[in-house]
Amino acid sequence: MNVIETEGLTRRYGDRTVVDGLDFRVRKGSVHALLGPNGSGKTTTVRMLSTLLRPTSGQARVLGFDTVVDAVRVRQRIGSVGQFHSVDPRLTGAENLTMFARLSGMRARVARRHARDLLERFDLADAADQRVQNYSGGMRRRLDILAGTVVRPAVLFLDEPTTGLDPRSRNDIFGYILNFVAAGTTVVLTTQYLDEAERLADAITILDGGRTVATGTPAEITAAVGAGLDLVVTSADRGRAVELLTGFGAREVGSTAVQEDSIRLSFGLDEEPELLPILRALDADGIDVHDIGRRRASLDEAFLALTERTTAS
Numbered sequence: 068m069n070v071i072e073t074e075g076l077t078r079r080y081g082d083r084t085v086v087d088g089l090d091f092r093v094r095k096g097s098v099h100a101l102l103g104p105n106g107s108g109k110t111t112t113v114r115m116l117s118t119l120l121r122p123t124s125g126q127a128r129v130l131g132f133d134t135v136v137d138a139v140r141v142r143q144r145i146g147s148v149g150q151f152h153s154v155d156p157r158l159t160g161a162e163n164l165t166m167f168a169r170l171s172g173m174r175a176r177v178a179r180r181h182a183r184d185l186l187e188r189f190d191l192a193d194a195a196d197q198r199v200q201n202y203s204g205g206m207r208r209r210l211d212i213l214a215g216t217v218v219r220p221a222v223l224f225l226d227e228p229t230t231g232l233d234p235r236s237r238n239d240i241f242g243y244i245l246n247f248v249a250a251g252t253t254v255v256l257t258t259q260y261l262d263e264a265e266r267l268a269d270a271i272t273i274l275d276g277g278r279t280v281a282t283g284t285p286a287e288i289t290a291a292v293g294a295g296l297d298l299v300v301t302s303a304d305r306g307r308a309v310e311l312l313t314g315f316g317a318r319e320v321g322s323t324a325v326q327e328d329s330i331r332l333s334f335g336l337d338e339e340p341e342l343l344p345i346l347r348a349l350d351a352d353g354i355d356v357h358d359i360g361r362r363r364a365s366l367d368e369a370f371l372a373l374t375e376r377t378t379a380s
């Protein structure tokens with residue numbers, strides 16, 4: 068069952084179309100990541116889905132309700148955490164959450180208890196009575212997410228939940244998100260971190276220039292982009308090896324030094340390469356191959372290939 072469905076969802080600012088005819092579906096209980104370079108329309112899409120922004124044309128339904136006609140019903144059932152802090156820095160963590168719980172209709176005593184419970188469960192009990200202005204970035208982001216989820220929402224929208232955080236705080240937030248999912252919440256998140264999408268998402272939509280360039284599971288997306296090839300050669304042969312592989316339709320996507328004088332070159336290809344002709348050509352050119360291997364394309368390669376292709380066209 069889909070909890071989100073969009074048809075031709077479009078947003079223009081003046082004569083600029085920043086979200087251009089999006090059609091996508093989000094399955095109940097899944098984590099769906101919207102990925103894309105800066106300015107590709109991720110935030111605008113999430114703002115439309117969470118009723119904060121009206122589409123210029125097209126429509127979106129969340130839990131069966133139209134985000135414009137039935138905006139109030141949508142709002143009652145979703146949680147939304149934007150890129151900017153929603154909590155009040157002059158209040159304590161407990162006061163902030165109590166306030167959000169009261170705003171969602173809880174009675175004062177119940178709200179206070181609920182706020183304490185949440186802070187306890189999400190490792191912020193020690194900081195419950197400190198003013199938020201003294202919190203670290205990671206603590207504050209966690210509190211933000213709690214504020215957006217005081218009442219467990221059926222659908223949770225998170226706009227770049229871990230941008231700027233250290234690895235430990237990011238891990239904590241991944242844990243939270245998976246907690247919500249385990250409890251039945253569907254999550255839509257935007258991210259610029261491919262590892263985040265790979266770790267959390269059941270499905271990914273890659274946006275570029277306001278359009279969908281790929282959608283599917285991480286495995287489907289990487290398979291659609293093609294294959295990868297790793298080649299270890301002497302550093303001095305690098306230029307010639309890259310030139311030769313380019314002749315086979317490979318794109319260089321990265322390199323790492325292996326030892327003092329050898330280098331691992333990584334290539335992306337549209338299709339699974341045949342190694343024998345490549346090895347013969349390298350040999351004929353006098354290039355010493357230390358190691359060669361095929362691998363699946365990574366999500367990084369998929370992202371670069373897909374977003375480059377549309378930018379170039």
Ligand SMILES: Nc1ncnc2c1ncn2[C@@H]1O[C@H](COP(=O)(O)OP(=O)(O)OP(=O)(O)O)[C@@H](O)[C@H]1O
Nearest residue numbers: 080085103104105106107108109110111112257259
């Ligand atoms: N209120 C606005 N008025 C005019 N243009 C806007 C407005 N809001 C967003 N845009 C433009 O729409 C485009 C898409 O912005 P959006 O914030 O949705 O992208 P994004 O993919 O979330 O980017 P980022 O990763 O940088 O957050 C950008 O070029 C932005 O400048």
